[in-house]
Amino acid sequence: MQIAVFSARPYDRRFLDEANQRGAAEQDFAFVYFDASLDLHTATLAQDCDAVCVFVNDRLDAPVLQALHAQGVHAVLLRCAGFNNVDLAAATSLGLFVARVPAYSPEAVAEHALALVMTLNRQTHRAYNRVREGNFMLDGLLGHTLHGRTVGIVGTGKIGVATARIFKGLGCTVLGHDPYPSASFAGLGENVALAKLLSRADIVSLHCPLTADTHHLINDASLAQMKAGAMLVNTSRGGLVDTHAVIRALKSRRLGHLAIDVYEQESALFFQDLSGEIIDDEAFQRLMTFPNVLVTGHQGFFTVEALQEISAITLGNLADFAAGRACANRVEAG
Incomplete structure (x- = not known):
């Protein structure tokens, strides 16, 4: 065959x-x-x-x-x-x-979500570049202690549960939302309505499939429900997030940080070497101008x-x- x-x-x-x-x-x-x-x-x-x-x-x-x-x-x-x-x-x-x-290996994606959170929170990507240039100043690198923060897990399947387990181990309060709650999530956190999760979470991490119901789950309305200055993490599917709505939330300072391993129009970009090319995707290019945005090229599974x-x-x-x-x-x- x-x-x-x-x-x-x-x-x-x-x-x-x-x-x-x-x-x-x-x-x-x-x-x-x-x-x-x-x-x-x-x-x-x-x-x-x-x-x-x-x-x-x-x-x-x-x-x-x-x-x-x-x-x-x-x-x-x-x-x-x-x-x-x-x-x-x-x-x-x-x-x-x-x-x-x-x-x-749901832990692979869960661990990548943690890596994105830790990198953005403590600005280790910026610190790495500074130190290589001989700059040891700490201004602009201030983060938060994750212990005691509230993390919202949208989608409590195997990857969501693995992610919840990691953040609970760090001492975070974990909230979960899923129309089909997982028994495995019990004991790790509290199942709540999406609106309540968005309003309480310091970090919102997406771990749900892309369906007609979840397409642009994160949009202008849901972003307005999020806690001011919160971090949004997407290691699931790009179409869960309305990119233009996220850009507006970043510009207004409503959204504090964005970390994505997936992107709605990634098929034209990801898994290719475009370092010598002009990228025509204006929304993606706009995202890359924000210092509080971190993008990886769909490597959570890797x-x-x-x-x-x-x-x-x-x-x-x-x-x-x-x-x-x-x-x-x-x-x-x-």
Whole structure:
């Protein structure tokens, strides 16, 4: 069985090949790697392949899925948890097998959220640059002691719970909001309504999926409900945040700090080296002018352990498809 892997970076090749070698005695999978992301123009690269393996910013709308199906592709393997980039109705109507990696090393993303908070709070990124230039002044680097602060976790799934556990360990008061409260969150914090969380939290950290209900969950109205000077952290999905509303809140000084590992229009930017290019995204460029904004390029998942788990689960999903057996990680419309 031949699988076309799109948006393939060197680390994808390494960990998928290692996982494939471990299961080589039981399966016969051949990966064909492409640096290009999947869209209607690159779908032809999957010619003669039985499946495609894709990432968060690959495009799998109805026209792309139809093109893949016409070429003989029968399965879509997502090496990520989110599947908002897949037209599931079209996939189901075409009889395509779609499976994801629902959870992988939730601690990896939770720890990255902590890293963003600590960096912005204590200004360690600015201190690093100062010291390298021989400047040992502390002015402008004043932070807050996190012990005793209130942290709001929006989305108390596995990653949200892992994040809550970290902040509780630091001595923070933890609030959580989720329409489907997690039993695992009990004992870590208090479940409250979103408005109450926003009004009380010094730090708001987003850990929820992107759906029609959560699209632009953070907007002008919700930002107005937030505690003045609070920090917003998003390591989940870019579309949860209305970027223009956040810019307005930063300009008005209502929002104290912003840390994002995801961005609504990231597909045109992230996972590429654009250091020699002019970035046309004016909203992103405006964000980068604020000294109280920290952006990383969707690296929350990027640990050895998480990549090993992602690859192993992806290979497991592929093995289920090849064997024609039920797959616990399959996603379908409705």
